[in-house]
Amino acid sequence: MIKKLPVLIFLVFFAFLAxxxxxxxxxxxxxxxxxxxxxxxxxxxxxEGLVSDIDIVGKISLINVWATWCVGCLEEHQLLIKLSQxxxxxxxxxxxxxDQTDSAIRWLEERGNPYTEIAVDxxxxxxxxxxxxxxxxxxxxxDDGIIHYKHIGALTVDVWAQEFLxxxxxxxx
Amino acid sequence: MKRKxxxxxxxxxxxxxxxxxxxxxxPEQEALYQSIVHEVRCLVCQNQSIAESNAELAKDLRIEIAxxxxxxxxxxxxxxxLLNRYGDFVLYEPSFNKKTVFLWLSPLLLLLLIFGWYRKxxxx
Numbered sequence: 001m002i003k004k005l006p007v008l009i010f011l012v013f014f015a016f017l018a019x020x021x022x023x024x025x026x027x028x029x030x031x032x033x034x035x036x037x038x039x040x041x042x043x044x045x046x047x048e049g050l051v052s053d054i055d056i057v058g059k060i061s062l063i064n065v066w067a068t069w070c071v072g073c074l075e076e077h078q079l080l081i082k083l084s085q086x087x088x089x090x091x092x093x094x095x096x097x098x099d100q101t102d103s104a105i106r107w108l109e110e111r112g113n114p115y116t117e118i119a120v121d122x123x124x125x126x127x128x129x130x131x132x133x134x135x136x137x138x139x140x141x142x143d144d145g146i147i148h149y150k151h152i153g154a155l156t157v158d159v160w161a162q163e164f165l166x167x168x169x170x171x172x173x
Numbered sequence: 174m175k176r177k178x179x180x181x182x183x184x185x186x187x188x189x190x191x192x193x194x195x196x197x198x199x200p201e202q203e204a205l206y207q208s209i210v211h212e213v214r215c216l217v218c219q220n221q222s223i224a225e226s227n228a229e230l231a232k233d234l235r236i237e238i239a240x241x242x243x244x245x246x247x248x249x250x251x252x253x254x255l256l257n258r259y260g261d262f263v264l265y266e267p268s269f270n271k272k273t274v275f276l277w278l279s280p281l282l283l284l285l286l287i288f289g290w291y292r293k294x295x296x297x
Binding site: 009032130131132 | 217233259
């Protein structure tokens with residue numbers, strides 16, 4: 001037994017490395033889960049005045065970080081529109097991240113606007129507070145503004161059904 | 174020849190132009206800035222530090238770090254700022270906590286195991 005110990009160590013180590021090889025390293029768990037959304041005060045995209053974290057808290061909602069330069073944002077746009085409509089509609093707050101304001105407005109005119117509010121984060125400071133590193137990113141917050149889930153990359157019907165809906169149903173109870 | 178000189182000079186202009194985040198830092202602050210930006214992982218392009226990366230986010234983080242240094246924040250303040258937003262993965266040298274205890278101690282554990290094994294073998 002004792003002679004075989006190095007072989008055993010090697011096998012454990014090998015299994016560990018092999019597992020890591022097939023793990024998705026691009027999605028990093030957010031330390032913000034379970035914490036309130038960061039404070040911010042940003043200009044509105046399509047209206048006068050500022051929008052702050054206090055303004056958007058009150059309902060179970062999504063915070064979606066998007067930009068016109070982001071490919072995934074285009075991919076998920078129709079789904080966002082669907083989620084914003086109908087009896088099961090969920091408020092979606094947009095954070096327009098490091099974008100050109102006029103192209104962002106045109107983008108929404110052409111493709112429809114799923115957002116109840118859009119804050120413009122031109123400098124990217126609020127995005128840093130949200131720990132954003134790749135648009136699109138979608139946060140699920142409860143009626144107290146606590147973050148319950150974060151999805152990085154384009155939202156899909158599957159992700160919505162498997163990740164978001166169970167949490168939303170739990171929050172509603 | 175003239176063209177060569179121009180090319181040569183333009184390299185400097187580009188180099189100067191890209192270092193705007195460090196404007197207005199004292200030499201000590203600049204040293205601190207350099208040591209931090211080389212330790213922060215660019216999450217968009219995971220195998221580079223934010224010092225090396227041209228990603229927009231890396232630029233934003235460089236500016237943020239420089240501004241915090243100007244405001245008199247310490248290295249630990251700035252690292253905590255990043256950890257609270259991006260998690261342990263953002264630093265190349267992860268902090269020692271409950272989640273990283275195995276990561277930090279496993280080499281020692283392995284060494285002890287091997288040492289123990291070696292002694293057993295040589296005693297036999």
